[in-house]
Amino acid sequence: MKRIIKNIIIQLTGKPRILFLVDSVGALLTTLSLFVVLRTFHESIGMPVSVLTYLSILSACFCLYSAACFLFLKRHWVPFIRVIGIANLLYCVLTLTLVQVYYAQLTALGVAYFLGEIMIVGILVFIELEVAKAIKK
Numbered sequence: 001m002k003r004i005i006k007n008i009i010i011q012l013t014g015k016p017r018i019l020f021l022v023d024s025v026g027a028l029l030t031t032l033s034l035f036v037v038l039r040t041f042h043e044s045i046g047m048p049v050s051v052l053t054y055l056s057i058l059s060a061c062f063c064l065y066s067a068a069c070f071l072f073l074k075r076h077w078v079p080f081i082r083v084i085g086i087a088n089l090l091y092c093v094l095t096l097t098l099v100q101v102y103y104a105q106l107t108a109l110g111v112a113y114f115l116g117e118i119m120i121v122g123i124l125v126f127i128e129l130e131v132a133k134a135i136k137k
Helices: 003-014 017-039 049-073 077-101 108-136
Strands: none
Touching: 003 017, 003 077, 003 108, 017 049, 017 077, 017 108, 077 108
16 A cells, blocks of 8 residues: 555656646545535434535535646646645544544444545545655655
């Protein structure tokens, strides 16, 4: 797994624009998952609908930011990659905090979903920050 991630970092260092596309598509999937699927079946998840709505709005903002970077940035990638990397890290912290706050209400499926999302986004954060570091060298 470590070798795979290292190869991904090497590839994305040469094509940082693709990183924004990946981030944007991931944020879009998160937005749709939270707003459409999880809100519809919130009883099976245990997270309040209002929390799911706010998280989906936040992920939609990330989607728009990354899509704009993908479409319009031509150079000077590093600060923009760092911004989305740190934003994604803060999203993970927020999500973990919400899991702790609403833990008593969450179902096993809800806990699994949010912890899985944190793991996936956490890997993306690592890749984003490593790519930013590699480009800067």
